[in-house]
Amino acid sequence: MDKEEIRKKALKDTREELEEIDKIKLLMKAVKTLDQLQNNQYKEMESFRDWYNVHFPELEQEIEDDSHLLKILSDTIEKDNLDAFSELAESSTGMHLEKEDKQILEQFATSLNSKQEFITDLEDYVEKIAKQEMQNLSILLGPVLAARITHLAGGLENLAKKPASTIQMLGAEKALFRFLREGGNPPKHGVLFKHEYVSPLHPDKRGKMARFLANKAAIAARLDQYGDKNKGEDLREECREKYEEVEQE
Structure with a gap:
């Protein structure tokens, strides 16, 4: 192997090493962001549950899984329109929602859903890079x-x-x-x-x-x-x- 080939190999090895180091750096930034987002999502979900409890406390208390609750409410948050929980809604002690109440709660739920989707994508990314590196x-x-x-x-x-x-x-x-x-x-x-x-x-x-x-x-x-x-x-x-x-x- 002549000097030029040795130089090229050294450069190639160095680039590969730097790429690997950069991947670890990206992974560290990603998992830090993931932890921050998950913590924020937890706090925001607590606020949403506390708010939604005023309208349909029976559903909020029955569905403990946050992702499941958001999925149930993805089409509508109004208890009278949740056909799968009609019996629960009939005996509900929750307050009626005016138009503006309904709109803001729907926006809140949509925002949480969107953030949860990104958290899931970010977690998949972290898992993939961690397994590689x-x-x-x-x-x-x-x-x-x-x-x-x-x-x-x-x-x-x-x-x-x-x-x-x-x-x-x-x-x-x-x-x-x-x-x-x-x-x-x-x-x-x-x-x-x-x-x-x-x-x-x-x-x-x-x-x-x-x-x-x-x-x-x-x-x-x-x-x-x-x-x-x-x-x-x-x-x-x-x-x-x-x-x-x-x-x-």
């Missing part, structure tokens, strides 16, 4: 949680360099500082609480499982950053076995 971590934690913990660490390379004890606490920084300042009980986990092998456990057991999961997440991050081996399924299986063990203790 962090295969092991995505299998172990799920792609969205993998992206979230990478964002909290400041990037995949930073995450790969962190000890498991630090990874366990990512997302719990405020609680940790409060503990150091005021005392009390220290936090046992950060964002890893959202993992399906941590959140269902009794609070006294979550710390142990989060510690084990953080250890495996550290390995997965290093594999994704420095290695080319796909061990995500093995790591996840180890966590599943540990979860069952901790659950039975």
Whole structure:
């Protein structure tokens, strides 16, 4: 291989490396936006439910899933026009809506529906990029949680360099500082609480499982950053076995 070929190969490798880094940056921005939008959507949905409860409290209380409620109300919000819930509407204690009341509530519901559609699209995007760029971590934690913990660490390379004890606490920084300042009980986990092998456990057991999961997440991050081996399924299986063990203790 002559000098020119070596130079071209070096440039090609550098471009590929920069493209991968840029993808991680895009992923971190996307998951940050996703978290912000989901938090805002939750607050706005609470406001909508509180408002709609005045008109049709029986339906608002019966349909707990926000997406389902918005789907039901996608054509009309007036209880008398919701044929599937006619019996519920007949005995409703809710207020009648004037034209302007109906219009503004419909606009609110339409806005929430539109935002939910974008959140779903953004979540799909995050999942796709995470699976491409962090295969092991995505299998172990799920792609969205993998992206979230990478964002909290400041990037995949930073995450790969962190000890498991630090990874366990990512997302719990405020609680940790409060503990150091005021005392009390220290936090046992950060964002890893959202993992399906941590959140269902009794609070006294979550710390142990989060510690084990953080250890495996550290390995997965290093594999994704420095290695080319796909061990995500093995790591996840180890966590599943540990979860069952901790659950039975």
